[in-house]
Amino acid sequence: MPDVVHESVFNLQFPFTRTLGSTLSTFFSALAQGQIIGVRTGGRVIAPPLEYDPDTAADSGTDYVKVGPKGTVSAWTWVPEPTHLHTIKNPFAFAFITLDGADTAMIHLVDAGSESAMKPGMRVEATFKPVDERVGRIDDILAFVPAADPAPSAGAGESWDAPAEPEISTQDSYCDLVYVDNTSASTLLWMESLLAGKLVGQKCPVCSRTFVGPRGMCCVDAIELDETNVVDVPDRGVITNFTVITPVQYPGQLETEPFARCSILLDGTDAVMAQQSILDIPADQVRVGMHVAAVWVPEAERDVSEIGNRGWGSGGDCISGWRHTGQPDEPEENYLERMM
Amino acid sequence: MARTENDIAIVGFSQSPMVRRSQKTETEMMLPVVQSAIASVGLTKNDIGFTVSGSCDYLSGQAFSFVSNVDAYGAWPPINESHVEMDGAWALYEAFVRLLQGDIDTAVAAGVGKNSNSDPSTLFTIEMDPYYLTPIGADPWSMAALQARAYLDSGKATERDFAEVVARNRANAKSNPHAQLSGDFDIDELLAADYVRNPLRRHDLPPTTDGCAAIVLARGKKAYDLCERPAWITGIDHRIEAHLPTMRADITKSVSTALAAQGAGVGNAPIDVAEIYAPFSFQELIIREALGLDASTEINPSGGALAANPVMVSGLIRMGEAATQIMKNGKRRTLAHATSGPCLQQNLVCVLEGDE
Numbered sequence: 097m098p099d100v101v102h103e104s105v106f107n108l109q110f111p112f113t114r115t116l117g118s119t120l121s122t123f124f125s126a127l128a129q130g131q132i133i134g135v136r137t138g139g140r141v142i143a144p145p146l147e148y149d150p151d152t153a154a155d156s157g158t159d160y161v162k163v164g165p166k167g168t169v170s171a172w173t174w175v176p177e178p179t180h181l182h183t184i185k186n187p188f189a190f191a192f193i194t195l196d197g198a199d200t201a202m203i204h205l206v207d208a209g210s211e212s213a214m215k216p217g218m219r220v221e222a223t224f225k226p227v228d229e230r231v232g233r234i235d236d237i238l239a240f241v242p243a244a245d246p247a248p249s250a251g252a253g254e255s256w257d258a259p260a261e262p263e264i265s266t267q268d269s270y271c272d273l274v275y276v277d278n279t280s281a282s283t284l285l286w287m288e289s290l291l292a293g294k295l296v297g298q299k300c301p302v303c304s305r306t307f308v309g310p311r312g313m314c315c316v317d318a319i320e321l322d323e324t325n326v327v328d329v330p331d332r333g334v335i336t337n338f339t340v341i342t343p344v345q346y347p348g349q350l351e352t353e354p355f356a357r358c359s360i361l362l363d364g365t366d367a368v369m370a371q372q373s374i375l376d377i378p379a380d381q382v383r384v385g386m387h388v389a390a391v392w393v394p395e396a397e398r399d400v401s402e403i404g405n406r407g408w409g410s411g412g413d414c415i416s417g418w419r420h421t422g423q424p425d426e427p428e429e430n431y432l433e434r435m436m
Numbered sequence: 437m438a439r440t441e442n443d444i445a446i447v448g449f450s451q452s453p454m455v456r457r458s459q460k461t462e463t464e465m466m467l468p469v470v471q472s473a474i475a476s477v478g479l480t481k482n483d484i485g486f487t488v489s490g491s492c493d494y495l496s497g498q499a500f501s502f503v504s505n506v507d508a509y510g511a512w513p514p515i516n517e518s519h520v521e522m523d524g525a526w527a528l529y530e531a532f533v534r535l536l537q538g539d540i541d542t543a544v545a546a547g548v549g550k551n552s553n554s555d556p557s558t559l560f561t562i563e564m565d566p567y568y569l570t571p572i573g574a575d576p577w578s579m580a581a582l583q584a585r586a587y588l589d590s591g592k593a594t595e596r597d598f599a600e601v602v603a604r605n606r607a608n609a610k611s612n613p614h615a616q617l618s619g620d621f622d623i624d625e626l627l628a629a630d631y632v633r634n635p636l637r638r639h640d641l642p643p644t645t646d647g648c649a650a651i652v653l654a655r656g657k658k659a660y661d662l663c664e665r666p667a668w669i670t671g672i673d674h675r676i677e678a679h680l681p682t683m684r685a686d687i688t689k690s691v692s693t694a695l696a697a698q699g700a701g702v703g704n705a706p707i708d709v710a711e712i713y714a715p716f717s718f719q720e721l722i723i724r725e726a727l728g729l730d731a732s733t734e735i736n737p738s739g740g741a742l743a744a745n746p747v748m749v750s751g752l753i754r755m756g757e758a759a760t761q762i763m764k765n766g767k768r769r770t771l772a773h774a775t776s777g778p779c780l781q782q783n784l785v786c787v788l789e790g791d792e
Contacts, residue, residue: 106497120567142683144568150678151685171589173581174634181561181573190578192586192682201682203574203582211634216589234571269571271562275497275553280461311507312464318471318481318510320464405461405498 197252445666448652454744485540524752609739647746673699
């Protein structure tokens with residue numbers, strides 16, 4: 097029998113696209129051309145620009161101004177061990193950099209080689225990705241580096257003639273987070289029972305409700321339940337409710353044809369297993385009142401690695417689904433007052 | 437001052453052990469804490485008029501974990517329930533406002549954070565400005581360090597001052613049975629450590645903590661029914677600054693804290709004890725200045741967030757600790773502060789008073 101998993105690593109990844117609005121579209125379109133701009137609002141130049149004045153919430157307007165590419169560092173900190181989130185992999189500084197022509201600072205990377213090279217007041221200069229690698233995102237600026245010539249940036253403070261329709265109006269982002277979840281005691285009980293080919297629940301001593309699988313508590317009486325409250329429950333029951341899902345092909349969706357997900361009231365209990373799949377029957381023939389039995393995966397092939405704290409009652413790779421027993425259906429009206 | 441039916445007090449408080457790694461889910465962490473807070477004032481779950489919790493799905497990495505967490509309330513028959521994707525201190529603010537409607541007289545505010553499932557030092561990069569900061573991996577340690585550097589450059593403090601904040605909080609935490617980190621630390625030894633993000637060392641950063649806390653609130657006469665010495669909320673206010681720290685006029689000051697303190701009436705009378713939620717050591721100095729506290733105010737007898745920092749709970753714990761000073765320790769007037777967002781973006785100040 098395989099071991100239960102006491103910690104599971106979960107990588108949350110999703111791509112998404114942001115719309116930028118007129119001010120940020122203008123900024124990122126200019127950035128992709130290698131030009132950093134700010135906006136003059138409230139008597140000062142904000143760079144990078146915002147669509148509103150942070151002091152007054154007034155519209156920042158369209159008085160765009162060229163800033164940089166050189167600027168002056170005020171505060172800085174050193175990142176000795178960059179992580180996967182950082183855009184350069186060697187040690188670097190984050191810094192407040194007031195670009196020439198701007199009155200507010202920008203936060204960006206300074207690739208200075210060593211911490212000892214960092215000084216307040218140091219002059220730095222933006223280095224850009226090659227033109228064909230720019231996408232109109234803030235990391236089109238690779239980093240700032242110590243300026244070879246500290247003289248003011250040519251053209252800084254001059255007006256930027258923004259096109260009426262900025263070239264770039266959306267931005268692709270990607271979320272990539274790693275979680276290490278530890279399996280709770282109640283989930284471990286469930287994993288062990290599935291590997292042994294049986295279903296268990298926890299029965300509340302106050303209200304006598306049975307929860308399948310164990311969830312460590314009675315959510316009605318708000319009391320904790322533990323291994324002393326574990327009861328065996330049958331792996332047969334009646335479909336009380338179902339839905340037929342027409343799959344949309346999002347990443348991770350393996351189904352291609354309409355499929356049913358059913359709530360199953362286990363025989364002789366008030367415990368329901370939700371979101372169960374039915375084998376061998378087309379989705380349009382699933383009925384409330386059908387008798388079904390769990391189909392267990394052969395013992396040697398059972399696997400609980402996909403079971404975590406994220407969903408109670410999942411059969412993991414231990415129950416392949418539920419199959420009609422052939423018994424006559426129970427009357428549908430017996431299940432009318434149930435939500436599940 | 438005589439209390440009226442419009443006055444609202446903290447009457448009960450419970451918190452879990454604060455640990456680096458809990459073996460429980462968020463919901464399992466919450467249930468005993470919420471129910472013990474309710475039991476501590478002699479009530480049961482069905483007596484509570486309104487419940488509200490603060491948590492963040494991104495911490496545990498479970499979508500709709502806040503819905504699962506409703507199970508901790510025993511939500512059958514159905515209850516009045518709300519949730520904020522904020523520290524539980526803001527949940528308490530919502531409960532306070534809800535009680536002001538006058539039709540209910542009890543409420544529970546809870547905060548829960550299973551922080552250990554993720555790495556908060558990288559996770560909160562997605563809390564930053566999505567256009568200008570998240571894509572360059574502007575992590576919360578780096579952002580705090582930039583603020584710390586600006587604070588040092590202002591001449592208002594030294595790195596030794598930062599270390600003294602740490603040593604004092606962790607020494608205070610020795611008498612807090614819930615603390616995760618406590619003990620006596622030598623300032624020179626602390627200062628000998630390497631920087632994690634110059635000028636911040638490991639001890640200047642908050643620990644990663646799993647924990648939960650719950651507070652019972654009551655209105656008017658009900659407060660006296662439930663608690664011998666209620667901690668009356670005489671002022672509560674919260675203010676927000678620009679999200680991008682570089683758009684704030686001066687990040688070595690906390691303008692929002694000063695405004696919230698003014699709104700909450702901090703300066704109307706002396707404060708005996710202040711519980712300040714400063715995740716990073718130096719931020720305690722910034723907040724103290726903004727609150728206008730003098731040397732007569734005892735700061736963080738609990739050890740503060742440097743002793744335990746369950747994100748989504750730390751601010752609510754400050755409220756519970758400040759209330760306990762009145763309910764159990766006979767203090768007259770205390771203060772709780774909570775913060776959220778990069779570089780002290782949002783700040784909440786709550787003034788609590790016991791009867792004469």
